[in-house]
Amino acid sequence: MVDPVQRTRPRVVIAGAGFGGLQVARGLASSPVDITLVDRHNYHCFQPLLYQVATAVLSPADIAWPVRHILSRQDNVTMLMAQVEGVDRAARTLLTDQGAIPYDFLVLATGATHSYFGHDDWAPFAPGLKDIEDATQLRREILVAFERAEATQDEATRRKLLTFVIIGGGPTGVELAGAVAEVARHSLTPDFKHIDPRTARILLIEAGERLLPVFPPKLSAYTHRRLEAMGVEVLTGRPVVACSGDHVELAGGERIMSSTKIWAAGVRASAAGQWLGAETDRAGRCRVDADLAVAGAPEIFVVGDTAALPPELGPVPGIAPAAKQMGDHVAAVIAARVGGRPAPGRFRYRHAGDLATIGRNAAVVKLGRLELTGFLGWAFWGVVHVYFLVGARNRFAVAMNWLWNYLTRQRAARLITGKPSNPGAPQGPSEV
Amino acid sequence: MVDPVQRTRPRVVIAGAGFGGLQVARGLASSPVDITLVDRHNYHCFQPLLYQVATAVLSPADIAWPVRHILSRQDNVTMLMAQVEGVDRAARTLLTDQGAIPYDFLVLATGATHSYFGHDDWAPFAPGLKDIEDATQLRREILVAFERAEATQDEATRRKLLTFVIIGGGPTGVELAGAVAEVARHSLTPDFKHIDPRTARILLIEAGERLLPVFPPKLSAYTHRRLEAMGVEVLTGRPVVACSGDHVELAGGERIMSSTKIWAAGVRASAAGQWLGAETDRAGRCRVDADLAVAGAPEIFVVGDTAALPPELGPVPGIAPAAKQMGDHVAAVIAARVGGRPAPGRFRYRHAGDLATIGRNAAVVKLGRLELTGFLGWAFWGVVHVYFLVGARNRFAVAMNWLWNYLTRQRAARLITGKPSNPGAPQGPSEV
Known part of the structure; x- marks a missing residue:
């Protein structure tokens, strides 16, 4: 069990340090809770600029930042680098390769991966x-x-x-x-x-x-x-x-x-729905209620690309501002419940706009x-x-x-590093 | 065979784009030769600052630069990313995983790796x-x-x-x-x-x-x-x-x-001596004559950490300035021979000094x-x-x-990337 401190305050466990998960942690900065933020990486990655790393303009360190450091001034957060493996709803623990983490509130913000549509x-x-x-x-x-x-x-x-x-x-x-x-x-x-x-x-x-x-x-x-x-x-x-x-x-x-x-x-949601044994939609996203909690489990929330919102909330795109707004909402719900105040009800998405760069x-x-x-x-x-x-x-x-x-017109990060992993790709010399 | 151009000028093949190999290529910029520079990476790495990448101050792209780009204005150089596998002295070809490359002059500048002294x-x-x-x-x-x-x-x-x-x-x-x-x-x-x-x-x-x-x-x-x-x-x-x-x-x-x-x-020389079937010293370095050519093979030179100089030249440390000076010398020897001029004789090392940083x-x-x-x-x-x-x-x-x-006092590149390869090291979560 990864629970080094004797806790008396409600334990909030957040899986995923992307835009959604980070926003939940930040939104609870002044709440009397103990937060554990779990991610398999030690960094928060600014995904919208990933393509510039892939095309050698930026270095990884330009768009990624240690989660620990982002939250270092927030006393109620512990960061744990671990791979999530499941949820034990009966025992109220998040299961990871570094041990089980008990929660009173659980937020799954584990994002999405590629979908090949059955291929x-x-x-x-x-x-x-x-x-x-x-x-x-x-x-x-x-x-x-x-x-x-x-x-x-x-x-x-x-x-x-x-x-x-x-x-x-x-x-x-x-x-x-x-x-x-x-x-x-x-x-x-x-x-x-x-x-x-x-x-x-x-x-x-x-x-x-x-x-x-x-x-x-x-x-x-x-x-x-x-x-x-x-x-x-x-x-x-x-x-x-x-x-x-x-x-x-x-x-x-x-x-x-x-x-x-x-x-x-295309993208496919992370396994959050399976971990919970909850209903998922066609893209594998976990269905949630209008307050972003899972049906029948008011202590479990799902935010970001891995959440399927009820249709009456309208379409919510898989972009950073949407994940952040969901994170804000869940933080507000948890803070209200912990403080004994009436919780905000349904999530409302405000679409600021769309951007795409061509060159x-x-x-x-x-x-x-x-x-x-x-x-x-x-x-x-x-x-x-x-x-x-x-x-x-x-x-x-x-x-x-x-x-x-x-x-x-030069690109600063034109480095061929790592080992070939794609069997179809042109192979560089193997490392010795 | 990797030899796409019909060549009539002497072919200089350089293995290794470190300080020594790069200097040979540069030194022959105005000579009527066709140079092929082979390295298993596409970049020249500034090794003296590697420890700052290891300790998260710098990103790889800050200290590495595509070899192709460094030499892009030098018309007589072709760069090939390939792993050297040996030398066929009879056929006068450098053997690589991308094919054999014929040479008239060969320069081995393949550096050194770690030595565990038999362990x-x-x-x-x-x-x-x-x-x-x-x-x-x-x-x-x-x-x-x-x-x-x-x-x-x-x-x-x-x-x-x-x-x-x-x-x-x-x-x-x-x-x-x-x-x-x-x-x-x-x-x-x-x-x-x-x-x-x-x-x-x-x-x-x-x-x-x-x-x-x-x-x-x-x-x-x-x-x-x-x-x-x-x-x-x-x-x-x-x-x-x-x-x-x-x-x-x-x-x-x-x-x-x-x-x-x-x-x-400790370091151990690359396999240059073995590729050539030449005599090596205790550290595995290939013995060369005072002009840096291999005994009995005036068309083959060895420079940098993988060369063992004759004792009468005095001690030459395994540092960048020494490799560069050897590169300059070999370029001058080749240029003189190609131009029909008397070649400079013995290599003379000029020690500028020693530097080490503590913190x-x-x-x-x-x-x-x-x-x-x-x-x-x-x-x-x-x-x-x-x-x-x-x-x-x-x-x-x-x-x-x-x-x-x-x-x-912050470090910008505090990213945990790659997969664990050291069985004794603390393991991060495995990537999925």
Whole structure:
């Protein structure tokens, strides 16, 4: 049992130190509770900028920050690095690989992972982008593909190595396609002698009718045009029907030979619903009541990407502001119950807007009736993302890296590290 | 065969893009040769600052830079990421996992790795620090030890987790001991609730009679005192006789329980001598003639940590300036031979001086008759290291990280990444 202190105050256990879990902990800063925050990493990762780690603009440390340090001034929080393995509802403990942790209130904020829509066998060939390890691995694959293309004598192999397929036309897919295009067309160009990185094919494949479906059609069309101007081939209405180590196949039979495929098409909730034995929706998210508690278990809450809200609350997107608002709500409910005050009732989501960046001087922003594109949208996107980063040091480091990238078109973190894990990816030399 | 271009000019193949290999390539910039530079990584790593990656001050990208980019303006160089596997002297090819590369001149600059002096079974328990992967792995082990100490209930386990043993009292051992002490006593202190990181024991163990044997005894004594003032227990004249997952044993029988051991006691040359079937010295270094060519093979040169120079050239230390000077010499020899000019004869090493840093405001510098310690030595050390970094971006990033660390005592790169590989080290949660 991980319970080193004799506790007399209600014990709040939070699983997951993403946007949602962290917000619950912060919201209970002045409540008379003892909080244990559990995460399998020692850091909080700013997921919206992960694609910039994958494309070598930023270093992992620029967008990740030790959870311990974020909460070091909050006396009622203990941080535990551990992997969650389940929940024992009868014993009221969270089960982890570091022992069981007793709770009076439990908050599951364990997020989401990639979903391959029943094709989990594609996962090794088309990795997704959900955490720091994914990002450095993807960076490895993209950079190794250019290295191998430079070394090969075989034209067909070279074409395959220089074809990058991004599957999924949501914000992550758009951001990755734009960033890979910039890597190929600008950052790497002067450095290769036998290949011209500008000849790389970058394809963005979307099953639906248009990119960025949450945005107005006008902004989707703008995004489509801008990506094409950057040299990205955009294919919409084309579901992927097969994926292997060296190709993807589209509905209709077209086969695209490619060594590097990236999955940005869908997410699946973490196992929170299974741990609880609670009802889940089609995406595996755990159903909760309007106050974000699990039916029949008012002491258990689920927030963020792993929560399925009742339909009467309206659609809540899987974005950071939504997770934070859920975190705020749950903190308020717990604080009220602990203080013997009437708890706030139903959660109400306030949608601030949608942002997605495409590339240099190009982004789309939709805030209420305000729509921005081009340089203005891009500058707005940048300021918002720097603002929401945790800590002055990270804001400064990211801003400096962006400034340097903008002025030189160079990417500071072009390092091939780690070991190849994707059997379909171009292999670098093994480490000895 | 990796030889995509029809060559008519002499082919120079360089194995290793460290200080020595890079300098050979640069020195031949204006020679009519075709150079292939082979390295298993895509980057040149500034090894003198690796310990700062291991202790979370710097990110890997701050001290590593793509080799391709460093040499992008030099038209006569092709870079190949490949693992060297041997040399076929009869066929005049360098054998790699990406194919055989024909050469007219071959330069082996493949450096050194850790030496456990016949105790290779200690390697998994006491990892060394030679490349970026070592550094992030060591960072993982140090940070996980504090995480596990915070979570455990068992006092003996906690003591073992909070005991860090650095083996070897040369510059790397001194730098690591000082940096780990600063991590424990300053950077982490406010962030833990159940342990006081300041109670961590940091031991620096040296088999010889004093630390930093290449420095004058007065500076060794200063280093000893400064480390003790920082809370490091310094044990000299105490060889390690056993090492396992949870302890080290010293000559005389003393056993120190410790989860995290770091090896900084010795290096062994790369396999260059074996690849060539040439004579090697006790440290495995390949014997070369006074012009750095291998006996009987005037077209093959060995530079840097993997070369054993003839005794009449005097002692040459295993430091960056020595490798660079050897690289300059070999480039001059090759250029002269290609140009039909008389080649410079014997290599002559010019020793500029020795530097080692201990911690905040403390370093030792010995340049000819000039000796510096304290803040002056430390400032000098910092300026020299920033100056020798490759690229304005890295100089700026390192200087900013140091300034931030100096002002806040925080460390920006406190990330636990990768998977545990050391069976003796404290284990973090496994990735799923």
